Amino acid sequence: MTFPFGVTYYPDQWPKETRDKTFAEIKKAGFNLVRFGEMAWDWIEPQPGKFHFVELDHALDLCAKHGIKVLLGIPTSQVPPWFHRKYKNSRPVAQDGTLYPDYGPRPNVCKDNIYYRKHAENMAKKLVVRYKNHPALFMWQVDNEPVYPPLDHTTSNDYCHCEHSRQAFIAWAKKKHGSLKKLNEVWGTKFWTNTFSSFEDITTPKAGIWEAVSPHIFLDWFRFKTDSIKDWVSHLAKIVKQIDPHHKVGTNGFIGICTRVPEHDLIPENLDWYGLDVYPTGNQMQESDYAFALDFWRSFTRGTRAEFHITELQGGQNVRWGKPAYVEGPEMKKWTKMALEHGAKCLLFHAWRPPLFGAETGGFGILQQDGSSTKRLEAVKEIAKKIENRKSLVVGRRSKIAIAYLRSSEVQSYQEQGPPRSIAGQWETVRTDIGLLHTILSIQGAYRALYKRNQSIDFIFERDLDSGTLPYKVIILPNAYLLSKKQYNHLKKWVENGGTLITDARFGLKDENGHLYKHPLIEDLLGVKYEYTIPIPEGFLDRLKGKPKKLQIITKKLDQGKVCYANFSLFLELKKSNPKWIKVLARLVSLPSKC
Amino acid sequence: MTFPFGVTYYPDQWPKETRDKTFAEIKKAGFNLVRFGEMAWDWIEPQPGKFHFVELDHALDLCAKHGIKVLLGIPTSQVPPWFHRKYKNSRPVAQDGTLYPDYGPRPNVCKDNIYYRKHAENMAKKLVVRYKNHPALFMWQVDNEPVYPPLDHTTSNDYCHCEHSRQAFIAWAKKKHGSLKKLNEVWGTKFWTNTFSSFEDITTPKAGIWEAVSPHIFLDWFRFKTDSIKDWVSHLAKIVKQIDPHHKVGTNGFIGICTRVPEHDLIPENLDWYGLDVYPTGNQMQESDYAFALDFWRSFTRGTRAEFHITELQGGQNVRWGKPAYVEGPEMKKWTKMALEHGAKCLLFHAWRPPLFGAETGGFGILQQDGSSTKRLEAVKEIAKKIENRKSLVVGRRSKIAIAYLRSSEVQSYQEQGPPRSIAGQWETVRTDIGLLHTILSIQGAYRALYKRNQSIDFIFERDLDSGTLPYKVIILPNAYLLSKKQYNHLKKWVENGGTLITDARFGLKDENGHLYKHPLIEDLLGVKYEYTIPIPEGFLDRLKGKPKKLQIITKKLDQGKVCYANFSLFLELKKSNPKWIKVLARLVSLPSKC
């Protein structure tokens, strides 16, 4: 089969009479795939229950005519304005009670909303029934960037707190913890008289970041939202597959604003592909940052049935968010080459033509706004020629080094440190001495340091530590603040069997629920006595009994393996590109047996 | 007639027994006019429907006795507390749903509120009937600074979003666009599934500034608010004129916080005067900034029946907002002289005496707080002597140079760039690389540069470009980002007939609705091929095909005239007082034939 190489193009946003010519041009550019539909609920169901397929038929038929396949989006990410007229109390709710906008920003509906789910399911069924046998259909996309939380211009913190979410959160907590007694214990509700005496007492954790909310509830709140999104994606995929078992189903996501959103590693069992949306100049990425994104996403799909796709690769000037940086053209060739080298099985640019209206006016177009050619189009044509012979480009590989991303530690670090907060005239900010992105900056720091040395890198996640399947020579484990006993035992055994573990401050201070261990796991691992941790300008410093207070790396042989433990936030230092520590890491990694 | 020279003095805020003496002193200082009433609703209608005129009669009678005329304010700007008791849901609503305060800050009511309008109309009728023949009456003021949006201490963004405003916005949109089809097209609602399938679906644009709201709806929202205020002012003026056709009616406004408010150029046909409120030291104005304010306001009134007045000129120390800077006295003479030179037909200082209580305690008084004399009073006396012979001061003039202020471009630039927004730990701000006040800073920059060269300047507005009446030799046109075809054609014709147009980056990229032109108008004007625009540290840089990327000014003869186009934000550079570009502008302006 040809390598699926495509582009986004929204036929609903352009005059009907221009479509034939446009698809012809897309084909001529060398694309074999086009993506649309995922934001077009109003186009397909302009009034509740009144479906309008003429236009979509027309677009798909034209694609078939021109020999282009379609990645067809099922548009459930945003609801049309009629939804909010029909269901008055369905705007997403911020943690402080503010209602998010009913149109404009996205998403404008909570995925836990049962009325939304009903209409979305119906949309999925209708669309799949109609187009499952269409010759142009290549695969399905459900939702669009489902991890994206509702945002308004003042809020940057959290997910929807509506009554639907509250009920779903209660049900989730009931299922997870079984009894109120257990739930209260895990959530540490005895602190400040928060014991729930009925499941009905439970509300979503408000003011969730800084001011004294239980860190344990906050962890579960983020886990609930992850599960809720994952289940919803799975549910949509199941609906699609029941009607059409023959086409692949997937969805997409992005990296960034990581701490504000639940686990991006949310691939349900029935998903066939998981696509990365990536905007290198919009996000001001260095080459290593872009490689990081590719390896991170590839690692998400590792061990799942889902293929690693690039669903949106920046095709033109960025607008609306991030940096409005331009794309000249030639850089697109390098981006494509790297994507394939890192394992992408499908690649689409975003987008064919810059929209002339809307919130992203003028953005992302391969073509000029008047439809004329650009150096970007020339680049696409060159890519198209090479990509047919894709085998030569794709490098199959298995890394010997893994960097672990521990989501629970990230969430907990964020919750404890909170967003910068000023209390008028008293404190400028609270605990900004530490910083907010402990884990993400740490793993980026480690990745950058190793990327320069051409190391091949996998990312691993809590699921890997849980399973204990760790086929690596070296594991880099930053900010392992929360670590379950099970995860720890797997790690320790892996070291004893010959692994080299490189880790840093706060190793195993807390369990998976954010409760302090009486004896931090580092004590068992190194045979030391932990005293306390203090913040230092860059991160944290652990104090061990009898050891000097200064920054140091302690190494210890464990049977056939070795632990290298920095008593400070080593990987945050790497993010700053501190050459001293880059050199140290390189040494630890390249010479594991002498570490 | 004597030049109307007055001062604000609120008789309701001082003991009744002191009024006689006070008016005598005001007269003795040389004032022939006093202004009061505009904030005294509670004084005149202390209970709903219960009018209390004894006090007002007394104040007016005393004025008559002392030979002072009265600029009588009809107090509809703020409602008394009883209004919010009577109409429970009448507090103004912020875009995020927050209710604005019911008392304290102003305004505390939405001008679209129909209950407010009913009471305000009644107040206007009652007052005009009673005082239309009073010998002291000089003219009427309706409302007070009607452009002022509701503010609380956290919000700086927008107008009221109450249900009254929503209904009025729908009616306005229906009238403007006729059909839903047309409205959806103009508002670009196909983007992100926002198509309105019923007029009833329409809500006011929330989170309006940054996060993905339609820029087209946002433009219309600002236009609606302008029209709504203008119509209301017109409606009040009509009520007054129906009862009293003999006295002038006007209202006042201010410059500043320009981007947050609708068009200040909101003079309805039936308004006789439009007054500027200006606080030179409170706003830390340089001399040229004060001159700018005068010319800007004078230009608002150009072509209307409304006279240019100064309704409030700072008379004492600033308080509450801006800089609490003092006024010594002598500077008041210069301010007056300049006001008259720039065409003011009436001038009042604010205020006679500093209030001893309230939110502006101690502010703005010509007198000392104990009522004793000051150097400011001495200045007033000197001014009063000269102002009688005002003919010698007022310079009639018609500028050869105009600076165009394009409100639509300003609103669009603001909406696209948004207020600084921080997303915890990820982006410090979004697109502050450009800045928020593109147009206003640009025209101030151009004005400052020319002011130093003693150029006489008019400001022109979209209405002037719409009409095509452009009696100038040179037009300076910054940030002409949005330009209708009609405006463009008028401009081009004017150039061809001998005009010199000086403009800068982003010329004619968008039409009047904020849709991108496929072919930006600069292509037609200069016969070039536009490629793209990128942000640079100060503003924007246009890239033209085949032209070097650097900052440059391209001039082109067009029949008998000439266009000078800077491919960068030239006028923002001027605001920074960059001497290089000041020199360039001076050359372009002073030598138009060789430009």
Next chain:
Amino acid sequence: MTFPFGVTYYPDQWPKETRDKTFAEIKKAGFNLVRFGEMAWDWIEPQPGKFHFVELDHALDLCAKHGIKVLLGIPTSQVPPWFHRKYKNSRPVAQDGTLYPDYGPRPNVCKDNIYYRKHAENMAKKLVVRYKNHPALFMWQVDNEPVYPPLDHTTSNDYCHCEHSRQAFIAWAKKKHGSLKKLNEVWGTKFWTNTFSSFEDITTPKAGIWEAVSPHIFLDWFRFKTDSIKDWVSHLAKIVKQIDPHHKVGTNGFIGICTRVPEHDLIPENLDWYGLDVYPTGNQMQESDYAFALDFWRSFTRGTRAEFHITELQGGQNVRWGKPAYVEGPEMKKWTKMALEHGAKCLLFHAWRPPLFGAETGGFGILQQDGSSTKRLEAVKEIAKKIENRKSLVVGRRSKIAIAYLRSSEVQSYQEQGPPRSIAGQWETVRTDIGLLHTILSIQGAYRALYKRNQSIDFIFERDLDSGTLPYKVIILPNAYLLSKKQYNHLKKWVENGGTLITDARFGLKDENGHLYKHPLIEDLLGVKYEYTIPIPEGFLDRLKGKPKKLQIITKKLDQGKVCYANFSLFLELKKSNPKWIKVLARLVSLPSKC
């Protein structure tokens, strides 16, 4: 009796089976007192009306067994989650209408809420009846830090504005002002048409800080909240005393975020002790700042029946708020010594053991998190040995110098200057040229300057100026912006009888309601003519007629005493540790007769 020397330990947060051993260890460490209960409503009344005393009995019995006394807290500071299920509309309300969280942050209920009061009263009765004769009972604590306002992560401004508070505010205002006429006069409601025509019109002052709310209403709002809290504490104490007249009753508080909270000087007549909670490293205190806190709190209790206690002295690493600074151990000895030297009659550390869960995980423990010993425990043991012979430590003293803290001036200064406010693109901040903490920084400045010279210092308050009992040689009076005639007359008389008054800019500009005096009191005091005040980089500068504009100190003999008046904010200069002004103050203070 032994000196009461104790520690916080929450038996509800630890396994039942560990309690016996823990109390034995606490005793062994040398403590004779343990504090718990104050946050344990959910432990004692897990369901509304269902009381559960078995656990509490157990804890108290164990204390008795080990010979430890108990400071038993009556847990009414936070309500359990069932309260908000039972009373749906009982979440505290921010001034902009935002509802504060129902659990997590504290407090989660408004003390004006009548349903809360009913349940809290019941809790107090039940607890006192049950334990009044328990052999371990030492004394009662009602509430916990009752001055603490509801907080969420975005709000730092104000107290609860719920309907209960509104009704209580109206009742308070009716009682204070008697008639609407008087209330409107005092509140200056004529300004901007805010006259209340019915008591029912009154709402709590919203947007209270900056934007144009009446400063007079704002003063009364803060006074109301102080009185409301004080009355509630008194009411709880009365309930306790009616049932148990034999044990002392008190409550606790803290210094910091002073401007946001009402008067901390809120000791009702029936309170037996008032405890300070103080965290020297958490608040990054210098030695003199800690001494300041001690003297300030001691001064609160002066002239009341309440003893000065230290209810919480930092016993371990700070967490959650402030700086997460560590406590090594030895510094605890110095803190204790100073506390006793400054008059503390009881001292408890916070806390015995760091919690393993909750919002303060790992914080404040004397022990290590695994329960093992630390240098802090060693320090405690040393302290325990010395404290038995406490007579030698406690220095009885009466200061000759007093620093006056004028709460009304502080509130007014804060309200007028407001929190930093940015209006997008226009003003960076409003009036930050002055600063927000005028009074508190001033008195800290004066204290620091004198502390270095080993001066013994009392603080005095408005109540002292009101009574006229001023047994000092020198009074330092910063920011005497608001001063009633009565307070002034007492001060003047005291000077005439031989006192030395050292004061600074803005002396007596306003009366106790925040109305400007026509003739500022400084005119009478010094026989000068006041002109105006302007902000300068550090504070304010008064201009006096005929005097040069520069910074100066004017001294004047008044009969047998002397006034030293700085025409600028002298004490803010001291806070900056400006050596010039420290020297001047030292001279003025040490040589009063030659000042």
